[in-house]
Structures are given as structure tokens and as C-alpha cells.
Amino acid sequence: MPETTPATETQVESTGPAAGAGASARRLLEVDDVTLRFGGVVALNEVSFHINEGEILGLIGPNGAGKTTCFNVMTGVYQPTSGGVRFQGEPLGRRKRHEITRLGIARTFQNIRLFSTMTALENVLVGADAHHTTGVGSAILRLPKHRREEKEGYERARELLKFMGLSKRANELARNLSYGDQRRLEIARALATNPTLLCLDEPAAGFNPAEKARLMELIRTIRDQGYTVLLIEHDMRLVMGVTDRIVVLEFGRKIAEGLPAEIRDNPAVIAAYLGVDENAS
Numbered sequence: 001m002p003e004t005t006p007a008t009e010t011q012v013e014s015t016g017p018a019a020g021a022g023a024s025a026r027r028l029l030e031v032d033d034v035t036l037r038f039g040g041v042v043a044l045n046e047v048s049f050h051i052n053e054g055e056i057l058g059l060i061g062p063n064g065a066g067k068t069t070c071f072n073v074m075t076g077v078y079q080p081t082s083g084g085v086r087f088q089g090e091p092l093g094r095r096k097r098h099e100i101t102r103l104g105i106a107r108t109f110q111n112i113r114l115f116s117t118m119t120a121l122e123n124v125l126v127g128a129d130a131h132h133t134t135g136v137g138s139a140i141l142r143l144p145k146h147r148r149e150e151k152e153g154y155e156r157a158r159e160l161l162k163f164m165g166l167s168k169r170a171n172e173l174a175r176n177l178s179y180g181d182q183r184r185l186e187i188a189r190a191l192a193t194n195p196t197l198l199c200l201d202e203p204a205a206g207f208n209p210a211e212k213a214r215l216m217e218l219i220r221t222i223r224d225q226g227y228t229v230l231l232i233e234h235d236m237r238l239v240m241g242v243t244d245r246i247v248v249l250e251f252g253r254k255i256a257e258g259l260p261a262e263i264r265d266n267p268a269v270i271a272a273y274l275g276v277d278e279n280a281s
């Protein structure tokens, strides 16, 4: 379990390509030739890529490119029409969402999905519950193992709130938090499931430049704590500034993969974002 240190108390070193981005890095997750059709819509079309252990991988592409669908396949929301996903070498197969959470993949959502009438602390505790091994019976009987897990869950939740700079908001209802704090709380809740891979779906949506800069620092800190991060984000400055590698989708197909500098100069990527035909004279 990666130990967390509060972001505010951590010296963040500038990131270059992470150790995890090297050729010899271990593959944490592999998307193998995944196709997913919704009726006539081919949301993912023979998509393959991998995520190395310890890296920050960006998944980008214009609206409707298939990024969120890709997250949904990786987290068991959708089953691919063909192809598959392997995590730590194991096929995810038809595993359910909670089983995939237990395996070590956590995610946040494009549209914030907190329990609005629960406190910040309670929201994080819900995430920590994903790993409790004791059942309802031992909870009712208040057996020692259950009490120990409950105590550890509280400690972990408080530690994560501190890590995300939310200690002072612990007892506030989620709906009363600022937008930025709600986004950070979503990340804390995802981390509470004790993931190996953290998938962030547009975490900077609605952020101002100062909040984006803080988020970049936070994502680097999260990686430096030992997590692997997959990031969907539309803000190119943020993506180019924080990722080790980038995969680009367009109309459900992978059109490019490489280092941020390579992606920035890739004609197919530029064409996809500008909406022009790169072959047009």
C-alpha cells in the first residue's frame, strides 16, 4: 500500500520521463485490441495500448473520441465487443466493477459523483470500505477484527483528507464544499480504495489556472507516492506538463502514442484537434 504524505508538506521534484516510462518498465495494464460497439456507433475500434508501472499516462482526443468509454471498459462498466484488458498480467474478463476496484483500479468521474449529504470524511470512508474483509455479521456483533478495520479506515481517511489539503473540511457536507474541494475529495475517495492504478477523468474541468497548476503538482505527488496514474484531460498545457507518455484517440481509434513533445508535433494529432484533413493539399 503506498503511504501518503500531505501534498502541502512534500517537495515536488520536476518530472521528466518517469522510471516507469522506460522500455524495460513493467506493464501494469494492457488494453488489447479492444472494440466496443453501441449499436451502430463504434466507440472503440481495435484500440491497443499499455500503461507502465509508475508512469503518468495521458489519454487524450477530441470530444467523442472514446476516452471515457475506454475508462469504462477498464473499470468493468462495459464489456468490450472484442479484445480485452489485462491488469498485472491477469485478464479482467467479465469481472464486476467492485471486483476491479479490489484488484486495484480506481477512478474519478467527469461529472462529480459524491454523496452530497454525507461529510467529506464519510465520503472517503465509503472508498475505504471497498477493502474491508469483515461482513455485516461481524459489524453487527462489533467483533474485534471489524473494529480494527473500522479504526484503520478512519485513520486512512483522515490521512487522505490531509494529503489532499482537505483536513479542515472533514466534517462538512460534500455539497457545501467548493467545486475544487469536491474534485479533490473525489480523488481522496478513489485513493481510499487503495489502488495501484488511479484513473482521473478530466480532473481539471472547471478549474482556473491557479487550481490547474496546483492539480498538476498534486498528480505528480500522487505518482511520487507510488501510484500509477491514467489521466483524461482536455487542457493541453496540463497534459503536456504532467504526463510521461500520451495516447491519442480519434473517432474510437488510436491515432498516436508517444512522449508529450512527439505528440505535440504529430501532424495527425494536430489535424484531429483542428478538425482538418491532414492529407488535404
Ligand SMILES: Nc1ncnc2c1ncn2[C@@H]1O[C@H](COP(=O)(O)OP(=O)(O)OP(=O)(O)O)[C@@H](O)[C@H]1O
Pocket (backbone or CB within 6 Å): 038, 041, 042, 043, 061, 062, 063, 064, 065, 066, 067, 068, 069, 070, 110
Ligand atoms: N452508453 C452509450 N451508448 C451509446 N453511445 C455511447 C455510449 N457511451 C458513449 N457512446 C458514444 O461513444 C463515443 C465515444 O464517447 P466517449 O464518451 O467515450 O468519448 P470521450 O472521448 O470521452 O468524449 P468527451 O471528451 O466529450 O468526454 C461517442 O460517439 C459517444 O456518443
